Amino acid sequence: MGSEHSVFLPPWEAETEAEKARADDFRAAVKSLSNSTANFLVPHVLSSDPAFTWDWVEHRPFAEAAYQSDERLTKLIPRLVPSRISEEDFWRNYFSHVFAVKRRFEAEAAAPEPSDLAPSCSSAASGAGVRTAAPQPPAMLKSASSLATVSYPEKFHLAVHYANHGPPLPSLSDADRILLEALQMQAAPWQL
Incomplete structure (x- = not known):
């Protein structure tokens, strides 16, 4: 047994x-x-x-x-x-x-793959309609509600991304936008 x-x-x-x-x-x-x-x-x-x-x-x-x-x-x-x-x-x-x-x-x-979300733009120089993907934020920024689950080290990296590829982030609350802008200022020395 x-x-x-x-x-x-x-x-x-x-x-x-x-x-x-x-x-x-x-x-x-x-x-x-x-x-x-x-x-x-x-x-x-x-x-x-x-x-x-x-x-x-x-x-x-x-x-x-x-x-x-x-x-x-x-x-x-x-x-x-x-x-x-x-x-x-x-x-x-x-x-x-x-x-x-x-x-x-x-x-x-x-979350959908970034390629599914990436807006495209036409290449004006070639006129051939070549599409290039715009830089996308990390997956954590795809919805404003997911931002509440992001730890501060990750928010720092989001701020770097925001500083490099910045606006628009229309779905953020004012508090989140202020936090990201403050983190962007901290991250500024680390930008490439």
């Missing part, structure tokens, strides 16, 4: 087709969350999304799998719990950031 054993994998193991298609990128994105203490102290803005569900009892085995597999986590917990945050909130915040990474990969997989 055999008994069943559950194996709980850390959150960076790809589950969906979008995650599996870019498994190395997905793993790196989730594992990089432990590089920043803020990801454990402050929840991601998507933590209020109805699709993000949190149950400490349900998530605890996955938290333990992550803890056992990521050396950075083993160092962070004693520094932060319980002096700055409860263990449950520590993991809730972390999994809210994992949720944001998962959402980003889903959105990128669902």
Whole structure:
């Protein structure tokens, strides 16, 4: 008579087709969350999304799998719990950031290929109607709602792109546009 054993994998193991298609990128994105203490102290803005569900009892085995597999986590917990945050909130915040990474990969997989979105223009010099694609923003900028899931290092790179290939970005909110313009000013020395 055999008994069943559950194996709980850390959150960076790809589950969906979008995650599996870019498994190395997905793993790196989730594992990089432990590089920043803020990801454990402050929840991601998507933590209020109805699709993000949190149950400490349900998530605890996955938290333990992550803890056992990521050396950075083993160092962070004693520094932060319980002096700055409860263990449950520590993991809730972390999994809210994992949720944001998962959402980003889903959105990128669902987004049309850049060639499908690229407007074309005629070459006036040749008159032969040769079409060239205009530079396109990274996949993260294809919808304004996806901008909320972008971490600050990625926003920096978006600002560089905006500085180099800038306007128009008509679907951005005023707050996002101001943030990108501020990041553009920071990124200006890095432009080619």
